[in-house]
Amino acid sequence: MNRPILKLDKVSKTYPDFALREVSFALPAGYIMGLIGPNGAGKSTTIKLIMNFFPLESGKIEVFGLDHCEEEIKIKQQVGYVGEFQQFYGEMTVGWLIRFVSGFYPNWDQQYCQELVNRFGLGLNKTVNQLSKGMRVKLALTLALAHRPRLLLLDEPTSGLDPVVRKEFLQELLEVVQDEERSILISSHITDDLEKIADYITLINQGSIALCQPKDLLLDSWKKVVIKDRQLIERLNPWLVYREPGSNDRVGYTDNFPDLQRSFALQLAEGQIVAEPIDLADIMSAIAKREGK
Amino acid sequence: MFKLIYKDLYQLRKSFLLYCGVLLGLSLLADSFANGAFGALFIVVAVYGLTLRSAYYEDKDNALTFLRTLPIQAKTIVIAKYVTVALLLSLVGLFALAVAAVFHLMGTPLEADLLSLYLWATAGIMVLVSVFLAVFFRWGYNRAVNTIRLLFLSLFFIPIIISRFSQDLWPQNSNLVETLGRVITQPLFPYLMASLVLGIYLISMLFSIRGFKVG
Structure with missing residues (x-):
């Protein structure tokens, strides 16, 4: 800068x-x-x-x-x-x-x-x-x-x-x-x-x-994460900043996707975890919900 | 600062002409308006009306915020408004005097002690606009208008209430009235009054500079 x-x-x-x-x-x-x-x-x-x-x-x-x-x-x-x-x-x-x-x-x-x-x-x-x-x-x-x-x-x-x-x-x-x-x-x-x-x-x-x-x-760091394999939910916790209510903890948002990608390369490749791009509105919404507003 | 003063005068040009037209029209209609005494009331009404109008323009369009977006210091905006009002007072006073002078030349006798009457009117309106502007810059237009309304009501009703409920005390107070009368007729009194009124105007301006809020 x-x-x-x-x-x-x-x-x-x-x-x-x-x-x-x-x-x-x-x-x-x-x-x-x-x-x-x-x-x-x-x-x-x-x-x-x-x-x-x-x-x-x-x-x-x-x-x-x-x-x-x-x-x-x-x-x-x-x-x-x-x-x-x-x-x-x-x-x-x-x-x-x-x-x-x-x-x-x-x-x-x-x-x-x-x-x-x-x-x-x-x-x-x-x-x-x-x-x-x-x-x-x-x-x-x-x-x-x-x-x-x-x-x-x-x-x-x-x-x-x-x-x-x-x-x-x-x-x-x-x-x-x-x-x-x-x-x-x-x-x-x-x-x-x-x-x-x-x-x-x-x-x-x-x-x-x-x-x-x-x-x-x-936008590269923040992704929506859909967890297909239930056993991965607990392991993914440290990477998720917010989980969508009503999704049985299967849908969440990460603000550190590159790190998650390194740690779960195999699961991502096999489709046990699906990462979807999100926009600024989703990021704003996730942060606001995480912080209770 | 001059641009702000010019802006205010430009905005008020129609209102100014309207007030002047009314004074001229009434003076042409009746001698009682042409003898100059009405000019004192004209000074109070016109200056208060023009000050109110100027503040209304700033309030209606939230223009003080607009001015603060420009490279102008907040205190310049405040000082410019006070200078504008002082300028309007001078213009209105001079116009009233000019009208009285013209009608006098045309044969209408002037009110005795006309200058003193005008000075009282000027002092009164300066105190009034001092209060108005101080409240306007700190708390906004609506509160400023309401404050002046309250002030007017107080000026009208408080003396009435006091005289109604303290008639027994009145003779004792007559000494005070006599003393006040003596003070007023002292040769230095006009200067004292002018200093006091100017002081109030300046204090009001300093208060406005400190309290000026936008946004």
Whole structure:
């Protein structure tokens, strides 16, 4: 991993009904990290803490190697943010909003902005209130990209979008990281999207990091295991992180398939154990169930 | 900061013109509105209305969160709002004075001690918006509006209740009233009042900077 563009070190924040506990991860330049987890796990809180919307209780956040509080302006000039809800001044026109936002970024690229406006079909004279949900997301993405940020923070940006707009959005993100200098941290419930675009996956569950790994390694390590031979159930226990209830202990999930493969090569070959690939949603679900949520 | 102030003024342009239009219209309709005294009420109503409108725009679209996504420090957002309100107060006050001056030139006699009346109105509205903005930045728009409602109710009803239930004490209090009257007529009093009101405004701004919450 090269020098991280974003680094969280034991970040904690407590609310009356929820706590983010010692969250640590690092995102290298040029990569996309997907932040997944059940509702209320702490994904949005993590992104809002990075944006310095509210103070940390403990820990440290560094963006581009700078302290996120002390160098807030310098950092935000190089960060693009798209939230779940596009919170703009509803009665202002798209053109006015673009002019207003552009004034805060010294490296605003008006030509690129115009290109994005044309590509997304944004009418400059329309008010924000006249835009559909999909168009608002496109406007948010335009505003987030036009200053060519080194880091994009996306908090559930595709929720509520139809598949066509979602696909366009993801395509745009992939183009953004083409030059391998920019990074993206994206939280989403739609794990299919993250499977398509993310290089790293960080799973937050109940306010703590449950895992943080390169996506390919994660999908290689996690498998659904179907045990055909009852006698193997006990022997397989150390490799299984969770067993599906109602399967008579015959179906479980492993997070260390390469090791299981070495230890049970013969049984796998003979079909006494069947390993099936699983997706991010299954992994998220298995971890949440294992930890009681 | 100037961009934020410009943004606020731009958003309020129609409301500002509406308030000014109402003052001008009423002044044309009747002499009692044109003698300048109505301008004091206009200052209170217009500045409070415009402050409320500006806060409403931020609240309705959750725009403070949007502003926090931009490279702007939280304290800049707060200070800009306070500067905007002070600017609006100046503009509204100057407009009220200008209207009174024009009608005076046209022959309408001015209310005696008009400037003092305007200063009282300015002081009152500054205290009111100080409370409003401090609550707005800490607890949001709805609570700020409710706080001002409560404040108004208190201002109207508490004196009535006190006078109703303490009529026996009233003669003893007359010394206090006389003392207050003497203080108010002291030459230094306007300066003291201006300092006090500015102090309240600044304390409110510091409170808002400390308490500003979004997200």
